[in-house]
Amino acid sequence: MGAPDHPTMRLSRLPLTTLKETPADAEVMSHQLMLRAGLIRMLAAGLYSWMPFGLKVARKVETIVREEMDRSGAVELLMPAVQPAELWHESGRWEQYGPELLRFADRHEREFCFGPTHEEVITDIARRELKSYRQLPVNYYQIQTKFRDEIRPRFGVMRAREFVMKDAYSFHLDSASLDETYEEMRLAYCRIFDRLGLEYRYVRADSGAIGGALSHEFHVLADSGEDEIVYSEQSDYAANVEQAPAPAPESPHTEPTQELQEADTPDQRTIEEVSEFLGTPPEQSVKTLIVQGEEDGSLVALILRGDHRLNAVKAAKIEGIRSPLCFADEAEVRKKLGCPVGSLGPAGLDLPLYVDASAAVLSDFVCGANREGVHYTGVNWGRDANPEQVCDIRNLEDGESSPDGSGPVRSARGIEVGHIFQLGDKYSQAMNCTVLNPDGKEQVVTMGCYGIGITRIVAAAIEQNHDEQGIIWPDAMAPFSVLLCPIGADRDDTVRTTAETLYQQCQEAGIEVLMDDRDLRPGVMFAEADLVGIPHRVVISPRTLEQGRLEYRHRRNLDEAEDAPVDELLEFLQARIAPN
Ligand code: ATP
Ligand code: MG
Numbered sequence: 001m002g003a004p005d006h007p008t009m010r011l012s013r014l015p016l017t018t019l020k021e022t023p024a025d026a027e028v029m030s031h032q033l034m035l036r037a038g039l040i041r042m043l044a045a046g047l048y049s050w051m052p053f054g055l056k057v058a059r060k061v062e063t064i065v066r067e068e069m070d071r072s073g074a075v076e077l078l079m080p081a082v083q084p085a086e087l088w089h090e091s092g093r094w095e096q097y098g099p100e101l102l103r104f105a106d107r108h109e110r111e112f113c114f115g116p117t118h119e120e121v122i123t124d125i126a127r128r129e130l131k132s133y134r135q136l137p138v139n140y141y142q143i144q145t146k147f148r149d150e151i152r153p154r155f156g157v158m159r160a161r162e163f164v165m166k167d168a169y170s171f172h173l174d175s176a177s178l179d180e181t182y183e184e185m186r187l188a189y190c191r192i193f194d195r196l197g198l199e200y201r202y203v204r205a206d207s208g209a210i211g212g213a214l215s216h217e218f219h220v221l222a223d224s225g226e227d228e229i230v231y232s233e234q235s236d237y238a239a240n241v242e243q244a245p246a247p248a249p250e251s252p253h254t255e256p257t258q259e260l261q262e263a264d265t266p267d268q269r270t271i272e273e274v275s276e277f278l279g280t281p282p283e284q285s286v287k288t289l290i291v292q293g294e295e296d297g298s299l300v301a302l303i304l305r306g307d308h309r310l311n312a313v314k315a316a317k318i319e320g321i322r323s324p325l326c327f328a329d330e331a332e333v334r335k336k337l338g339c340p341v342g343s344l345g346p347a348g349l350d351l352p353l354y355v356d357a358s359a360a361v362l363s364d365f366v367c368g369a370n371r372e373g374v375h376y377t378g379v380n381w382g383r384d385a386n387p388e389q390v391c392d393i394r395n396l397e398d399g400e401s402s403p404d405g406s407g408p409v410r411s412a413r414g415i416e417v418g419h420i421f422q423l424g425d426k427y428s429q430a431m432n433c434t435v436l437n438p439d440g441k442e443q444v445v446t447m448g449c450y451g452i453g454i455t456r457i458v459a460a461a462i463e464q465n466h467d468e469q470g471i472i473w474p475d476a477m478a479p480f481s482v483l484l485c486p487i488g489a490d491r492d493d494t495v496r497t498t499a500e501t502l503y504q505q506c507q508e509a510g511i512e513v514l515m516d517d518r519d520l521r522p523g524v525m526f527a528e529a530d531l532v533g534i535p536h537r538v539v540i541s542p543r544t545l546e547q548g549r550l551e552y553r554h555r556r557n558l559d560e561a562e563d564a565p566v567d568e569l570l571e572f573l574q575a576r577i578a579p580n
Contacts, residue, residue: 009480009507011516014052018528028224030462031156033471037532039458046153046161053532054458056479058164061457062143064195064476064580065166072188074139074168079121081145085111087120091430100148114147119427119449122169126445127433133173136435136445137181141168143454158415158459159226168450171428173437178422178446182214185420185450189218192452193417195580197474198461201414203229204239214422218452219414222463229414230396235406242313244396245403246358253361258378260347263366265375269342271306274375278366282306285366286359286379288344290328290337293352294320299328299336303346303355303387305362308394315393318354343368347379352388355381360390415460416453423447471533472555475578480514482506482573483534485526487541490519499540502550502569509570511577530558536576538564552576 019036026032034040039054050058066076085103088094094101102114115121122140130136143166153161168185172178186202193200198220205217217240219229231238268274275282285306293300300321304310316323333341337349345367346353359365360381369376381387396403398411427433428445437443458477465472475481484506486499499515506513514534516525529537539551545566552564552572564572 009503009512009514011514011518014514016053016528016532018531026156028155028158028463029466030158030224030459033462033466033531034156034459037471040157042156046150046159048157048160048162050455053479057458057473057477058455060477060479061196061454062164062166065192065452065454066143068188068192068195069141069166069168071191072139072184074141074170074188076142077125077140078142078144079115079118079125081115081147082112083115083118083121085113087124087431088113091120091123091427093120100150102147102149116146116148117165117449117451118142118144118167119169119423119447120431123427123431123433123447126169126171126428127431130171130433130435130445132436133438133443137170137172137177139168139170139181139185139448139450141166141450156459157455158463160455163456164454166452166454170448170450171433172446172448173435173443175422175424175446178448182420182422182448185448186216189418189420189450189452193218193220195476196457196461197476197578198457199464200417201229201231201238201412202418203231203414204243205419213424216420217416218418218420220417220457220460220464221412221414222460223413224463225413225415227414227416228395228411230398230402230409230411232402232404232406232409235402235404237402237404237406237409239403241395241411242311244409246311246356246392246394246396247401247403249358249361251361253363253381256363256378256380256383258364258380260379260384261377262369263375263377264373266373268375274366275306278375278377280366280377284362284364286346286362288346288349288368290333290341290344290351291315292322292326292328294322299333299351300388301344301346301349301351301353302393303353303359304394305356305359306366308356308358308397311393311395315354315391318389318391318393320352320389321354337370339368339370339372343372343374344370345376345379346385347376349385353385354393355387355390356394357390357392358394360387415456415463417457417460418450418452420450421448423449466533469527469558470531473533473535475535476580478512478533478535480534481512481577482514482536482538483529484513484515485522485529485537485539486515486517487522487525487539488519489517489540492542494545495540495542498545498566502538502540502566505570506573509574511570511573530555536573538569538573 017038023035040048146165170181200220202216202218205215228241230244268277271282289302312325316325365379399408402409434442486495489496503515535555537553550564552562
């Protein structure tokens with residue numbers, strides 16, 4: 001008995017609306033292509049409907065994540081999206097979380113939020129369910145919709161307000177047990193991204209407010225990624241640039257050889273312009289950035305070598321500097337300091353100077369003179385300006401020494417798709433989540449948490465896998481594996497019956513097949529096929545059928561057609577579809 005025909009695998013029955021024009025407000029390729037290929041539709045800022053093709057892809061990601069979580073020994077549950085404020089008061093996050101937390105009241109004026117994450121709810125579950133150390137360790141996970149009122153929702157589902165996350169939370173009697181589960185999660189994540197067919201890296205992450213806690217991020221590599229990561233080619237060192245220490249300068253600064261002098265720089269604004277004009281290299285100059293200090297209304301100056309880039313996360317961790325880093329308003333700077341931001345420099349500047357270590361070893365350097373159109377040359381620390389503090393506030397750059405001493409680092413851009421984190425007792429302590437330990441005493445449990453952005457992965461996969469024509473799905477994520485394209489089926493019976501037979505055969509063999517039975521002109525049909533990105537394409541045309549052949553192309557290699565035998569198409573396709 002043959003498998004039942006699923007009419008929804010025929011494009012005549014599956015409404016697919018693609019767009020030829022690039023939507024104007026979509027900045028990145030994945031957002032443009034998801035709209036153009038009809039995968040998603042926007043409802044409001046940061047809110048998207050998943051259309052049939054898009055949903056199929058998201059479900060594939062979900063399935064792989066679920067399978068690997070189950071394989072790791074984690075257990076699935078499902079928590080409500082809406083959470084009572086009381087729990088957030090207990091953890092202290094009702095006050096801390098800020099406007100990203102969507103808060104509202106019910107008809108009884110009781111306060112709630114739409115969950116951006118579920119530490120409070122799961123810790124509440126754990127303190128009720130877990131009584132004895134014998135029940136540990138346990139790792140609960142769910143795949144569920146989150147809401148974060150992101151300040152700048154953008155890039156479509158990549159940074160949405162409503163999105164689907166897999167979040168897991170593990171509970172342990174001690175940190176050795178947490179280490180074990182943490183490692184299991186790391187391996188599970190590697191299996192997930194391997195199976196999805198994505199190029200990724202896991203990196204040491206900024207441990208944020210909880211100093212020292214172990215944390216790794218998983219990044220899908222893509223030029224458009226919001227994050228920068230650095231990694232060594234000689235060792236397994238890899239880190240988010242937010243937490244990679246810059247190498248200490250090799251030599252201390254030398255004695256001044258030049259006098260402080262003014263130089264007119266009437267039209268030179270940027271470091272490059274000034275350097276070229278004065279004939280000094282950018283690394284012989286410093287730049288000055290003004291940010292808010294820790295005290296309300298206070299300002300401080302950050303000083304970096306001219307060719308270096310500020311690392312906002314490192315800077316915000318320094319005492320005396322407001323966290324998160326907040327640049328001073330330009331108008332305020334002009335009013336308080338009497339010149340535009342671009343004319344500032346440390347010599348004669350009446351603000352605390354936080355000087356990057358590489359800038360602090362310069363001598364005879366160039367900087368703004370705190371007057372419009374003037375720079376200083378021959379500036380020297382000690383004589384002309386004094387650092388409040390010398391610190392590491394810059395990015396580690398491509399080609400510099402790896403912090404583990406293994407050689408130079410490479411830098412790459414990435415999209416954060418997963419995050420694993422050793423929480424310790426932050427929530428269990430605050431919410432009194434204890435179990436009886438082997439000595440019969442109440443003991444606060446230790447926790448880990450592990451997130452994966454299911455819907456962000458769909459966008460990240462497209463960022464990594466596309467060309468001018470459209471999406472190129474990795475096999476594991478493709479909405480369908482095979483696209484059958486009959487040419488002229490309305491005029492040619494052999495084409496139509498062959499296509500129908502192949503379609504049936506594929507279905508019976510469990511190959512996910514889509515049939516384009518809309519009798520479109522070939523040019524239109526292929527342009528849409530290129531856009532939608534189904535990896536394996538079979539064209540059934542009268543011309544090749546005469547010779548008992550079909551034409552096969554892989555979406556990644558549209559220029560290379562292969563002959564496929566009509567009577568052994570299944571074997572031919574099965575050999576080409578990556579096993580999953
Ligand atoms: P980001 O730094 O990108 O805002 P995050 O550190 O806030 O991420 P987590 O709280 O660790 O993210 O959430 C776990 C995962 O959820 C992230 O790794 C990411 O894949 C996904 N995610 C987070 N925020 C969003 C969002 N606004 N839209 C889509 N996915 C998201
Ligand atoms: Mg975030």
